[in-house]
Amino acid sequence: NAGVTQTPKFRILKIGQSMTLQCAQDMNHNYMYWYRQDPGMGLKLIYYSVGAGITDKGEVPNGYNVSRSTTEDFPLRLELAAPSQTSVYFCASSYRTGGNEKLFFGSGTQLSVL
Amino acid sequence: RKEVEQDPGPFNVPEGATVAFNCTYSNSASQSFFWYRQDCRKEPKLLMSVYSSGNEDGRFTAQLNRASQYISLLIRDSKLSDSATYLCVVPLTGGFKTIFGAGTRLFVKA
Numbered sequence: 466n467a468g469v470t471q472t473p474k475f476r477i478l479k480i481g482q483s484m485t486l487q488c489a490q491d492m493n494h495n496y497m498y499w500y501r502q503d504p505g506m507g508l509k510l511i512y513y514s515v516g517a518g519i520t521d522k523g524e525v526p527n528g529y530n531v532s533r534s535t536t537e538d539f540p541l542r543l544e545l546a547a548p549s550q551t552s553v554y555f556c557a558s559s560y561r562t563g564g565n566e567k568l569f570f571g572s573g574t575q576l577s578v579l
Numbered sequence: 580r581k582e583v584e585q586d587p588g589p590f591n592v593p594e595g596a597t598v599a600f601n602c603t604y605s606n607s608a609s610q611s612f613f614w615y616r617q618d619c620r621k622e623p624k625l626l627m628s629v630y631s632s633g634n635e636d637g638r639f640t641a642q643l644n645r646a647s648q649y650i651s652l653l654i655r656d657s658k659l660s661d662s663a664t665y666l667c668v669v670p671l672t673g674g675f676k677t678i679f680g681a682g683t684r685l686f687v688k689a
Contacts, residue, residue, distance in 0.1 A: 507679030
């Protein structure tokens with residue numbers, strides 16, 4: 466059971482570089498999310514998707530972009546990396562939302578921007 | 580007032596102890612609540628859901644007090660393996676926003 470798979474696990478970027486964090490789930494979940502977690506803080510929602518072709522901004526979307534071309538994949542793009550984007554990024558999925566659904570998380574990507 | 584507030588701890592307890600964490604929330608319309616467990620540098624994993632007054636699962640009991648807008652997590656007979664950060668999670672109704680507390684760190688010592 467793969468669940469939610471994130472790659473890479475670690476990455477160091479220089480200021481101004483770009484990269485894509487990959488996320489894939491094999492549970493046929495409609496809803497997918499990207500969160501970031503700064504040290505000692507809770508998770509904050511960056512972007513979410515309710516299905517293929519549909520995405521929307523969360524609490525902290527600036528500096529990021531997403532796409533959802535298939536049900537399985539939900540990549541997160543950083544176009545011009547900044548030190549403020551140093552964080553741990555978690556992708557998650559759920560069957561539906563409404564606040565009553567369990568979130569399944571990937572193992573996270575630790576990103577440092579220097 | 581923060582939307583979800585937790586005591587950051589850390590709580591240092593011996594094995595076998597009973598420990599309780601509280602979490603306060605500001606949105607009185609929230610209907611469901613969750614406790615997630617997060618091990619160091621790992622992803623959060625669902626521990627318990629709370630939809631009504633409370634929920635019990637083995638050594639873990641979660642209680643909800645709507646009047647005072649807080650939920651609590653009680654761990655009885657603490658094990659070394661319970662050492663982790665416990666996140667209080669409050670989905671907001673009518674949307675996709677889920678508020679995560681900053682977490683309470685627990686250390687259980689032999």
